[in-house]
Amino acid sequence: MNDHFLGIVQNGEFLILTTPFSGGHKVMLTSIPMQAAENPENNKLDLKEYEGAAIMVKGHASGKWIYSAEVVEKGSLILTELVKHLFGMAEQKIAGNVYVYEGSKDEINPSIFPEQFLQSLL
Numbered sequence: 001m002n003d004h005f006l007g008i009v010q011n012g013e014f015l016i017l018t019t020p021f022s023g024g025h026k027v028m029l030t031s032i033p034m035q036a037a038e039n040p041e042n043n044k045l046d047l048k049e050y051e052g053a054a055i056m057v058k059g060h061a062s063g064k065w066i067y068s069a070e071v072v073e074k075g076s077l078i079l080t081e082l083v084k085h086l087f088g089m090a091e092q093k094i095a096g097n098v099y100v101y102e103g104s105k106d107e108i109n110p111s112i113f114p115e116q117f118l119q120s121l122l
Contacts, residue, residue, distance in 0.1 A: 002058045005066065008080070008089065009050040014057065014066070017087045029057060029069035040065050050074055054083040 007016040013026045029047070030040035047055075054075035059066040075083060083089075 009047045034067040054080040
């Protein structure tokens with residue numbers, strides 16, 4: 001049975017954000033199965049096209065590898081920013097209760113203007 005893992009691609013590495021590696025555990029992805037008598041590095045997945053994006057990976061986790069790995073979905077820009085925010089990965093500056101998220105154009109108080117806050121994440 002394959003497991004699914006949600007994470008972000010940073011510097012070509014997959015940073016898992018959900019169990020069993022909660023807290024941001026970096027793993028490598030390989031297309032070879034666990035039982036193959038082959039070095040997993042030989043079929044390491046290239047994640048360049050997913051850089052900075054949230055992705056869902058299906059495979060078998062063991063140590064620092066996910067075997068039989070397959071990227072099953074790439075998150076949109078909105079979803080990626082939401083995932084980063086939910087897992088505390090969005091860079092932020094706090095001044096009182098006004099938040100400025102990396103890439104946002106304006107300072108927005110999310111408790112007063114929730115629509116503008118979500119729009120600022122785009």
